[in-house]
Each structure stands twice: as structure tokens, then as C-alpha cells.
Amino acid sequence: MSDLISVIVPVYNVENYLRECLDSIINQTYQHLEIILIDDGSTDSSGNICDEYAKKDSRIVVAHRDNKGVSGARNVGIELSKGDYITFVDSDDAIHEQFLEKLYDAIKQYNVNIAVSNYYVYNEMDNLFYYHHVKNEGVSLFNHNDFLYHLFKQDEIGLALGLSCGKLYARELFDLIRFPLGRVHEDTIVVHKLFLSVEQFVFVHRVDYLYRKHSNSIMNSTDKLIKRLSDLCIAHEEKIVDMLLRNMDVEEMLNYFIGVLNFCKYNLEIADATNTDVYFNICYKLKCYEDNK
Amino acid sequence: MTELVSVIVPVYNGGHYLEQCIDSILKQSYTHIEVLLIDDGSTDGSSELCDKYSRQDDRVITIHQNNLGSACARNTGISLAKGKFVTFVDCDDIILDNFVEDLYGALQQYQADIVVSNYYKYSEYDSNFYFHNLHKCDLIEVLTPEQALAYQCDIEQHIGMSFITIWGKLYKKDLFDVVKFPENFMIDDEIVTHKLFLMSETIVLVNKNNYLYRIRPNSVMTEHSHPIKKIEDTVRAFEIKLTDMVLANIPIDLMGRRFGYILYDLRNALEQHIHNGKDYAIYNVICQRITWFEKYIQKN
Numbered sequence: 001m002s003d004l005i006s007v008i009v010p011v012y013n014v015e016n017y018l019r020e021c022l023d024s025i026i027n028q029t030y031q032h033l034e035i036i037l038i039d040d041g042s043t044d045s046s047g048n049i050c051d052e053y054a055k056k057d058s059r060i061v062v063a064h065r066d067n068k069g070v071s072g073a074r075n076v077g078i079e080l081s082k083g084d085y086i087t088f089v090d091s092d093d094a095i096h097e098q099f100l101e102k103l104y105d106a107i108k109q110y111n112v113n114i115a116v117s118n119y120y121v122y123n124e125m126d127n128l129f130y131y132h133h134v135k136n137e138g139v140s141l142f143n144h145n146d147f148l149y150h151l152f153k154q155d156e157i158g159l160a161l162g163l164s165c166g167k168l169y170a171r172e173l174f175d176l177i178r179f180p181l182g183r184v185h186e187d188t189i190v191v192h193k194l195f196l197s198v199e200q201f202v203f204v205h206r207v208d209y210l211y212r213k214h215s216n217s218i219m220n221s222t223d224k225l226i227k228r229l230s231d232l233c234i235a236h237e238e239k240i241v242d243m244l245l246r247n248m249d250v251e252e253m254l255n256y257f258i259g260v261l262n263f264c265k266y267n268l269e270i271a272d273a274t275n276t277d278v279y280f281n282i283c284y285k286l287k288c289y290e291d292n293k
Numbered sequence: 294m295t296e297l298v299s300v301i302v303p304v305y306n307g308g309h310y311l312e313q314c315i316d317s318i319l320k321q322s323y324t325h326i327e328v329l330l331i332d333d334g335s336t337d338g339s340s341e342l343c344d345k346y347s348r349q350d351d352r353v354i355t356i357h358q359n360n361l362g363s364a365c366a367r368n369t370g371i372s373l374a375k376g377k378f379v380t381f382v383d384c385d386d387i388i389l390d391n392f393v394e395d396l397y398g399a400l401q402q403y404q405a406d407i408v409v410s411n412y413y414k415y416s417e418y419d420s421n422f423y424f425h426n427l428h429k430c431d432l433i434e435v436l437t438p439e440q441a442l443a444y445q446c447d448i449e450q451h452i453g454m455s456f457i458t459i460w461g462k463l464y465k466k467d468l469f470d471v472v473k474f475p476e477n478f479m480i481d482d483e484i485v486t487h488k489l490f491l492m493s494e495t496i497v498l499v500n501k502n503n504y505l506y507r508i509r510p511n512s513v514m515t516e517h518s519h520p521i522k523k524i525e526d527t528v529r530a531f532e533i534k535l536t537d538m539v540l541a542n543i544p545i546d547l548m549g550r551r552f553g554y555i556l557y558d559l560r561n562a563l564e565q566h567i568h569n570g571k572d573y574a575i576y577n578v579i580c581q582r583i584t585w586f587e588k589y590i591q592k593n
Contacts (some may be wrong), residue, residue, distance in 0.1 A: 176581040178574055193581060217570075221387040240539065244549055245585040247592060250539060277475040281533065284471055288491055288541040 041067030
């Protein structure tokens with residue numbers, strides 16, 4: 001008997017994409033699934049589409065709730081899940097029919113708790129598909145150093161690692177880890193914690209996850225910008241402290257962090273948001289670093 | 294010619310302690326001071342008392358602001374201070390007559406950026422005074438930022454708290470050009486004091502009980518009306534502190550350990566003293582970090 005995989009899908013106002021997403025899940029070659037749809041207070045027909053699919057496929061469970069955001073919806077999915085493994089699929093994305101089969105096989109073959117797939121992008125703005133140039137084939141076994149190396153290099157592997165979707169996780173990794181509520185950059189905040197919780201993981205060099213990109217979100221208010229940049233800094237500070245507690249070398253991370261701080265500082269100055277706690281903290285940190293060079 | 298020292302007092306409902314506090318400042322043996330009373334929207338008559346003092350003694354300046362919190366009051370005080378040096382006194386505490394003189398003397402003698410004083414406590418709960426075990430009484434120690442931060446971790450020797458609090462210290466005011474009190478936190482000492490140390494070259498400890506810290510019911514320090522926010526802020530404070538130290542290339546081993554032990558305290562608080570404490574997201578974050586920390590101390 002194979003293991004049960006919980007597929008968690010937060011759904012919010014995606015009626016034009018949802019069928020493609022759900023079809024790609026129910027048609028997986030790996031069939032021992034429970035498919036948990038969290039309808040996060042959709043105001044279009046998405047909720048009805050969820051119910052319709054639940055009627056025709058008994059593996060589908062639907063939970064309707066008030067709109068509270070993608071992090072909370074994923075957490076509800078985690079709470080409801082009964083699988084030995086978990087994966088997240090966003091409701092406007094789609095997966096290749098062998099996505100779960102390949103990830104599951106790799107996890108079993110290498111006896112690890114996380115398997116990662118590469119992804120490709122469909123950009124709604126120009127109607128083009130974007131593929132990473134994938135040099136390898138097969139499967140790579142990675143450790144922490146590889147994780148950080150690729151994450152900081154921001155190569156095609158690093159970009160794939162940074163997302164919470166496109167991966168298969170052992171359920172036990174979520175005993176202590178949840179998505180943060182009320183904060184942006186939820187993937188930055190959570191993903192590294194999952195990877196720091198394992199010694200090794202596998203990377204499957206297949207582009208089996210389709211990530212749909214919509215129009216560039218526009219910063220419509222200074223307050224939102226401040227919140228966004230502040231959350232970004234906090235996410236990286238948390239990451240550094242997690243690495244310190246995990247007894248890892250943070251030198252590479254610091255270079256990356258300095259880049260993040262300069263990026264935030266620049267954007268806060270453009271927005272004329274320099275009289276803020278986040279701006280003071282950033283300037284102070286850059287000064288600490290400069291003085292010490 | 295001596296230099297002007299600005300004494301900043303954030304005032305919020307100081308009650309009958311406020312008078313003792315201001316009196317102790319005005320009778321300092323070092324007289325070249327200005328006293329900035331930042332009344333943070335008091336509702337108990339403290340505002341009027343501040344005004345009375347500024348009429349009686351022209352070294353006293355009173356500013357009234359809406360209740361914006363002690364961090365904001367401190368920032369206001371810094372922005373108005375004309376002294377080259379500043380110190381903070383909480384409005385229910387007392388400084389001994391030689392407080393400013395001793396700290397200023399040490400600051401000049403050692404060309405220091407910050408002088409740290411020891412303190413003693415008076416508890417309103419049991420009417421007892423509490424003294425630290427001053428094994429090196431009256432000693433003066435000259436410290437680097439790294440050593441000052443190591444003292445912050447020395448909680449068991451009881452000198453640690455002297456290095457954590459905002460009060461009980463004399464600072465060169467220009468340190469505050471780059472350090473502000475963050476206004477959305479419930480705690481400021483763990484977030485700010487280390488930043489001032491890191492911007493210093495020389496820190497001096499004057500190991501004398503020159504500051505009396507009062508523990509009283511409902512003072513800001515003992516208020517637990519937002520326990521979750523306070524726990525979250527404590528975790529954030531150490532994230533800020535540890536990343537500051539790493540950027541300044543200061544070893545974090547001691548501070549990392551202190552953070553680890555504080556995580557145990559916070560977990561206990563959530564499990565035992567806070568209703569449904571385990572349901573808050575911060576509980577999982579703390580538990581996860583404790584598992585990493587335990588591996589860390591096993592290895593080291």
C-alpha cells in the first residue's frame with residue numbers, strides 16, 4: 001500500500017483557472033491522494049466549482065471559510081490533512097501528470113523528507129511560457145550548503161527552492177511549522193525553516209510545476225510599501241537567527257542580507273518613508289556593517 | 294567649565310513617586326543639568342506636577358504629548374536635549390545625589406561613550422530593598438562593546454540587568470543620531486541598548502548603587518495586559534540584536550545561548566500562564582527554535 005499524499009489548494013477567486021488546476025491534480029498518475037480545497041471566501045464561482053469537483057471525485061474535500069488570506073488557508077489545509085506527505089498547489093497553477101509520482105519516487109529512493117521539482121512560468125502579461133535552462137536531468141541529492149548556495153546565487157534551482165509550492169514534504173515537518181498570518185513574503189519566512197529541519201533533500205530536475213504570473217502588482221500606498229519592506233527585512237533577520245541557532249555559517253547569508261537592506265533603503269527613500277522604524281533599523285544595520293569592514 | 298547633561302524623564306502616571314523622582318534629580322551634586330519631563334498623556338495629576346516644577350526651577354522643561362508610549366517620549370526627549378550627554382530616569386525611580394557626578398567623572402576620565410551604573414531595587418510588594426552582590430564594589434571597569442554585550446548575558450551575576458536597561462547610564466548624545474527608540478514595541482531595552490554599545494568605542498562600568506529602581510504593581514515593566522505581543526516583541530528584539538551583532542562582527546555565542554534560555558522561559562509562559570498559549574503562532578516558532586538550540590548546545 002502506497003502512502004497517502006495530501007494536496008492542499010487554497011482557492012480564492014480563480015474561476016478562470018481553477019478547472020485546469022483541479023484537472024491536473026485529479027489526473028495524477030500517483031493516485032493515492034486526498035485533495036483539500038480551501039475556498040478562502042471566494043466571491044466568484046470558484047466555491048461552486050470546488051463543490052462540483054468534490055461530487056465527481058471522492059478524494060476531494062472542500063472547506064469553505066471567510067477570506068483570511070493564503071497563509072491561513074494553507075494552515076487550515078495542514079490541520080485537515082491526514083496524508084503521510086503534503087504538497088501545496090496554488091489554484092491558478094497546474095502540475096504535470098507525473099509531478100507527484102516523480103517526487104514521491106525520489107523521496108523513497110533517497111530516504112529523505114523533502115523533494116523539490118523545478119517549475120516553469122506562464123506570464124499572463126505577454127502570454128509567453130518561460131522555462132529555466134535546465135542543464136541536468138535525473139535527481140540530485142542536496143544538503144544545507146547546497147540549499148544556501150543555490151538560494152543566494154538565485155539560479156534556476158535557487159528560484160525553485162524559494163517557493164513553498166512545487167515540493168513534496170513529509171507531514172511531520174509541519175508539526176511545528178505554519179505559515180505566518182498577516183505578513184507578506186510568507187514563502188521566504190517558511191521555506192528555509194522546512195529546509196533547515198532536514199539534513200538532506202532531493203531535487204528532481206523536471207519542470208513539472210506551472211506557475212502562473214499575473215500583472216505586476218502595483219504598490220498602491222506608502223503604508224503597504226512600508227509593511228512589505230519591513231516584512232522582508234524581518235523575514236531575513238529571522239532566517240539569520242534560525243541559521244545561527246542551527247549552528248550554520250552565516251557569512252554568505254550576510255552578503256545577501258546587505259543587498260536586501262540596500263534594496264529596502266532605496267525604496268523607502270523613493271517613497272519618502274524615511275521617518276520610520278524600519279528605515280532606522282536598516283540604516284543602523286548598514287552602518288554596523290560598514291564600520292566593521 | 295562643566296558640560297550640560299540632559300536628564301530625560303518619560304512621565305506617565307507617576308503618582309506620588311514622581312515628586313521623589315524629580316527631587317532626586319534636582320538635588321544632584323552635579324548641577325549643570327537640564328531636566329526634560331516628557332509627560333506622555335498622564336491622567337493622574339502628574340501633568341500638573343511637571344508644570345509646577347518647571348515654574349519653580351528653570352532647569353526643568355515640561356513637554357506634554359498625547360499618550361504615545363515611552364519610546365516616543367524618549368525620542369522626543371532626545372530631539373529636545375541641548376546637552377552633549379544624556380541620561381534617562383524612569384518617573385517612579387530615584388537617582389542618588391552623586392549619580393550624574395560619578396558617571397560624568399568616569400566618562401571624562403576614560404573618554405568613554407557610555408558609562409553604566411549599577412542599581413538597587415525597592416519592591417512595593419514586600420517593602421524590601423534588594424541589593425546585588427557587589428563583589429567588586431566601587432570598582433571601575435573599562436570595557437569594549439564586545440565585553441559590554443557579554444555582561445548583558447551575565448544574568449546570574451546580577452550585573453547583567455545593569456547593561457540591559459536604558460536607565461542608569463550616561464550616554465554621549467550623538468550616539469542617538471543613528472539609534473532611535475522603535476515606537477511599536479512593548480519593550481525597548483533589549484532592542485536599543487546593544488545598538489548604543491555597538492556604536493561606542495569605550496564603555497565604562499561604575500559599580501556603585503547609584504540608581505534606585507522601584508518595582509510596583511501596574512508599572513510599565515510589570516504590566517502584562519498584552520502578554521502575546523510582549524512575547525513576540527521579545528523574540529523580535531533578539532532577532533534584531535543578534536543580526537546587529539553578526540553584522541558588527543561580534544561573536545554571538547553567549548547572546549545566542551541567552552536567547553535560547555529565554556526561549557524556554559517564553560515557552561513556559563505560553564504553556565502555563567497564558568490561556569490557550571499553545572494556539573498562538575509564536576508558540577510553534579519558539580518550539581522549533583528550541584529543538585535547533587538543543588542540538589546546538591549538544592554540539593558545543
